Amino acid sequence: MKPPAQPTAHRETSEDCQSCLECSRDNGCVRCPERLFxxxxxxxxxxxxxxxxxxxxxxxxxxxxDVNRCMKCRSPDCELCFSRDFCTKCKPGFKLHKGKCLIQCPEGTFAHQTDCLEVCPLPPLGEWSEWSEWSVCVRDGATCGFRWGKQTRVRENSQSGKATEKASVCSPQRETQRCRMKKKCPTEKRRNKKAGLGRKRERKRLRLLASVSANATTDIISGGA
Known part of the structure; x- marks a missing residue:
């Protein structure tokens, strides 16, 4: 007695088999075109x-x-991986460090967005640029109207010109100092000055009116006499 024939892979016309080179009724695609997985x-x-x-x-x-396959990442915390054991993106709640997904960054690194980055090394003094000029003294975005404000200056290191995430985190170096501001803004002074002149003119006008009124009253009394 002959054993029952095994189902062979063949071309199907169902939607499940439209992208396949070979397809099985029970198992769907068993062989894909060259560029597909x-x-x-x-x-x-x-x-x-x-x-x-x-x-x-x-x-x-x-x-x-013979076939390109989708293989599962070994770590369940890995969202994307380059190979079975090297992760390139972790699931939310985990940080990526050297291809591994960790809950906490190891010693000597710090968390930055989705990765663990190495602590920024301080370059030798010869690799720092000169300090920039101090910035304008400001407070809450204003350059006047307060007694004290803050100003900053920066200097770059040799890593600043490299287009890497670590370089953008590590540089530049900043310094901040307290600075004295102009308590009254120039526009305020001009406004107060104009207001003062206006009040002087008004007082002068009132005195003139009072003088004219007094003279007119004197003439009336004199004429009546």
């Missing part, structure tokens, strides 16, 4: 394959001679 998903007791242009989160694409 075979992604097997468990469905019950079996796997069902689909052909994708890029692998989903938690997987990486591994190219082979």
């Amino acid at each position: 075979l992604f097997p998903q468990r469905k019950g007791m079996s796997h069902h394959g689909t052909c994708l242009h890029s692998c989903p989160n938690g997987h990486f694409g591994q190219r082979g001679r």
Whole structure:
């Protein structure tokens, strides 16, 4: 008695098989076009394959001679990985450090956004640029109207010109100092000066009116006499 024939992979016309080179009724895609990746998903007791242009989160694409496959990242905390053991992006709540996803950054590093970066080393004195000029003395965005404010100056190090995330975090170096401000703003002085002149003119006008009124009253009394 002959054993029952095994189902063979063949071309199907269903939607599940449209991107496949070969497809099985039970297992979906079993072979993909050259540039696509075979992604097997468990469905019950079996796997069902689909052909994708890029692998989903938690997987990486591994190219082979016969078929390209989506392989799972080893760490469950890894959202994207370059290889099975090297993560390139972690899930929320974890920080990336040398291909690993950690809850806390190790000693000698600090958390910056989604990564753990090494503590910025201070370069030798010869690698620092000259200090810039002190900035304008300001407080709350204003340059006058207060007694005291703050001003800053900066200097760059040799890492500043390198387009790396670490360089942007580490430099430049800043210094801040307290500075005295002009308590009254120039516009305020001009406004007060104009107001003062206005009050003087008004007093002069009132005195003139009072004088004219007094003279007129004297003439009336004189004429009546």
